[in-house]
Amino acid sequence: MSSTFGTLFRVTTFGESHGKGVGAVVDGCPPDMELTESDIQVQLDRRRPGQSRLSTDRSEADRVTILSGVEHHRTLGTPIGLMVRNKDQRPGDYAGFDPIPRPSHADYTYQMKYGIRARSGGGRSSARETIGRVVAGAIAEKFLAQVYGVEIVAWVSAVEHIEAPDVDMHTITRAAIDATPVRCPDRDTAAKMTAAIHGARDDKDSMGGIITCVCRNVPAGWGEPVFDKAEAKLAQAMLSVPATKGFEIGSGFSGTRLRGSQHNDPFVKKDKRLGTSSNLSGGIQGGITNGEPIYFRVAFKPPATIGKAQQTVDFDGNDVILEARGRHDPCVVPRAVPIVETMAALVLGDLALRQRTRI
Amino acid sequence: MSSTFGTLFRVTTFGESHGKGVGAVVDGCPPDMELTESDIQVQLDRRRPGQSRLSTDRSEADRVTILSGVEHHRTLGTPIGLMVRNKDQRPGDYAGFDPIPRPSHADYTYQMKYGIRARSGGGRSSARETIGRVVAGAIAEKFLAQVYGVEIVAWVSAVEHIEAPDVDMHTITRAAIDATPVRCPDRDTAAKMTAAIHGARDDKDSMGGIITCVCRNVPAGWGEPVFDKAEAKLAQAMLSVPATKGFEIGSGFSGTRLRGSQHNDPFVKKDKRLGTSSNLSGGIQGGITNGEPIYFRVAFKPPATIGKAQQTVDFDGNDVILEARGRHDPCVVPRAVPIVETMAALVLGDLALRQRTRI
Amino acid sequence: MSSTFGTLFRVTTFGESHGKGVGAVVDGCPPDMELTESDIQVQLDRRRPGQSRLSTDRSEADRVTILSGVEHHRTLGTPIGLMVRNKDQRPGDYAGFDPIPRPSHADYTYQMKYGIRARSGGGRSSARETIGRVVAGAIAEKFLAQVYGVEIVAWVSAVEHIEAPDVDMHTITRAAIDATPVRCPDRDTAAKMTAAIHGARDDKDSMGGIITCVCRNVPAGWGEPVFDKAEAKLAQAMLSVPATKGFEIGSGFSGTRLRGSQHNDPFVKKDKRLGTSSNLSGGIQGGITNGEPIYFRVAFKPPATIGKAQQTVDFDGNDVILEARGRHDPCVVPRAVPIVETMAALVLGDLALRQRTRI
């Protein structure tokens, strides 16, 4: 297990689908910053399932509790303990899964790694694990917004073959994202995505998609070459989120098909600093932010749990047909939007503090 | 700076383009393993520029020296100091660059981060930094091969628009890769790539590309959820390599366009263990290896240094035309093959040791 | 803040005197180990104040709750969340302290470090912080006992000038220690210590003392030179405990007055391994355990909070007379015994896992 992330702004998460609770400890959050539970609850609510027919209908009214590190709504500089109780456990739903490792899920690998695994649900590999990330990252977001004016906005830019048109990265807002439950800011595309997700649900199948994220107002100078470059830590953060398969920064894979003369971002004078006239670099050069917007894309595979019958084998190697019962999302991408945002915040919050050592 | 990578198999690199030397310290390498300088030199030679007309013709005959940690060709378990002298410095070539931050290079961001930067060449952001990775990773490769039979093979699967056909991941070898200087195992594609790179050189321009890497014989159980999942550490490792813009594991971005019923890898019985009949997961499920081959792709942008004239501004914001002189690669992808392999080895070597704590 | 300790067996603690709770997250505990709340509660009860007239009479019936990482009384290998609610807060008692930094307490330094501090009680510098250590360390103790048969026993070897006679380190037990509330295994000395502590309480004063700790059945080979030598990590662990002023391993400071010919521990054959006929090394040589009992001593200063009038200044520099009200221990050493033991367990548990990487 490695449940700690960050060098100075440091989060340790705990909890699985069916214990008493999930949560996090945030160590290194700057002192004397205003912080309330409602600052955190906002992102937790956006992550919650049951927000619409698009996702599972479990009514987990997750509420975060601050256990320590804050007094009279000010951070003390001491570790901030955070907890969300597990309420709606229904262990019975999953009882039949035990002897059969679900294809492309983590049952088999957890068993091989630990020699034991949670008997019910996904255990630590459940999506519920991400609550710890979200409550911690919401604190990082607040720090970044208050001190630097950083804005982090993510949205669903693709569901299966349905791709959203480009958005203006300089102006897109969370309000515009949240205007539709599928969290795609283009209304027409959002309608198509929604219909497609309903279709997949009816087919007892699941769908993948892509989330794009932009981070604005990040000062130049963040990122720690050579191993903790800004894009390297973002890549680690994103690929640590369940169900992710890919990450690209700036021009990404499509940038491999350009010539240097097309790909280079020329410098121009912007106010008192230098900026670039294009931004194929995605706001990061040599592993260090350059003051331009950071943007990246994250690929999410279709969820492994599907109601459709699957031919597979049990742990003993016997042929079986598996049909998942219980509740499961046909497409996790809309709910993953706040997870991507808060993980980006954890990365940037840590890099911000690390850069302070050079002042 | 963050020049240390790994928790147990741990490398710290140092050195830049124009100091006395570059190198690494490997701490945590298992004791009593055979190790000679020639074990390491092999990958260093493959990384070296000047192997063909495809790359810069600097004759850096880099030779690695083991400074410590090895006696009578056996590792002692103590830190292994490694050094490669810088020989061919030619600082003059770069003198004119100083007041102008090269577009999409790291001059501007290093200056903003540190308030100072190497006056000559790329300093720590130079490709020469990767020598430390390669000499350290070559040791990890040896450990993985000897103890687990792990085989790591990377190749150039795309240069600009030229894509190689699929290769058999179970059988592809380094010998087949090295059969052409462009390191693409398909002869016809290799010829096209070579011609294209020569064309870019003639245009004083540069080209990007994609490297695919497969890691075979990795046992099930490696990877440390939730933040140090195997794919998360691979993503960090690859995005820390200069000029990279994207990473995808298994099905990657194309996997987002499949349904769950298509994407799931059904389990089947293989000898005494379970395997999967397809491998869209790329050998990792829930962040933990499952015993199937790990494969991933890394996107490299076209190098920022080009001879072609570029309109940009100097540090003071004055308009200038920049034309790079000196030596520079039109396409770094062929030389980056051993870098990708050795970085993968550093990730896997560390995860191997971390999994041992559970035996 | 740095609230995480350990590389592989890793604890992160949180909580202060007057928030909702204190606790810890244990990451890296080996999977499939039996663990119940009562395993942990034992040491928590030994740490609890109000066990006798020797300590403060706050009736904090601290109860630990396991939040995650354990199912059906087996560890899953996932992070173990642990929480103890704060019940008896009485913030009023401390209200008057605010403008006056208590001498030799942490009020002034926390204010200088964080620019803010908990308004009530000691905040994170309160003895209540040690609960997180104890609940985490109790798990490490269980692991060490089950897998290696390690026994860790600490006792009060001095209170002020009253020193206990030597005990047999090979046979001393926790039962013998707990026979007296002052936790000194020698009855006569215990009686003198108790009387002295009562005297200090009557004087509204406080007393220091020394705890000695032995760790038996630790295999040879634990400890990570050069910076994480076994004695170095023990020293860090012990000096991180509130109110400690010194640490010595084996012969300690008195060893400086011996000649090498007197201090060296000659090797002798013991069963199938080598042992030493004396043990001035304290079970550690070159930073690595040698199989002999580890023993060390920890100095605790007299608690800073005393009822006696003290001449000091407030934060503005004005002269004031301070007389502490509220509840406070005249001597913390008896209660610190389980803290020393559990911190030793955290060190050894981590070193045990680190040594496994070499098998």
Added chain:
Amino acid sequence: MSSTFGTLFRVTTFGESHGKGVGAVVDGCPPDMELTESDIQVQLDRRRPGQSRLSTDRSEADRVTILSGVEHHRTLGTPIGLMVRNKDQRPGDYAGFDPIPRPSHADYTYQMKYGIRARSGGGRSSARETIGRVVAGAIAEKFLAQVYGVEIVAWVSAVEHIEAPDVDMHTITRAAIDATPVRCPDRDTAAKMTAAIHGARDDKDSMGGIITCVCRNVPAGWGEPVFDKAEAKLAQAMLSVPATKGFEIGSGFSGTRLRGSQHNDPFVKKDKRLGTSSNLSGGIQGGITNGEPIYFRVAFKPPATIGKAQQTVDFDGNDVILEARGRHDPCVVPRAVPIVETMAALVLGDLALRQRTRI
């Protein structure tokens, strides 16, 4: 192995007695600081053996080379590679030691830990390992002196039973310390110590001693509760130095014999800040520096290598008589003075940078 120390000002050392060289990589040193090899050489020279008859007469003219991270005598913010060649190896001298683990040395424990050990000399457990600490710590000293005016001065306060009288911690200088080869600032005591060491050498025996160290001008606010408290990191640093057996901060073990009313340091107004009228705390309260001088003492045992005959057993358990040949110090304490200073600098340099994150 754990050869890396520090979170932000971070050193990784390498090298043993008989390889090609020893050295260190310093990562995180602030950029744009003046630094030359002679800044470092000063402490290296003070550490060198053969400075007088008091120590071994090996003429190791150790010269440090900066390999990277510095250009035109300014630090770049990139890792600083440092190397010192091993010149005077004489492997033959130690050949006879092989089958016999030297009592209270690390031969046995290295063999048990790694299953292999350096055939010649002490390998990584040799005093030569400390060169990496000294060259790295000398850089930390320079940083601390330039930016904060920190002064670190250590001296020999005891050799065996010979104790030096108290010195004025506010004024003692390195020049005063170095006035005698034994590095005790009191002339009379120094003479007695010198005579005693000569006596021990004549007896083919060895002697221990105590080093006291003071760190002046350290600002209030450094130290990272709860596990990386300033005294905890100092304790770890000191107990990681070869041959150390104890550490005490401020009043130390003698503080356990005082009452709280005697031990507390009353606050007083000093210029614009608060200070304390006494300093039994040793400059640290609650794990955080308070602006008063930090002082601590470190116990060194008598060196294990002695010429006197010792009864012991070989690795097979057979009785043998061991008489060390070759070169060895009868008392390492004088040479350990710069090691203590530079280790203190590594601790403080790291804590300084960590505190900057709160500005």
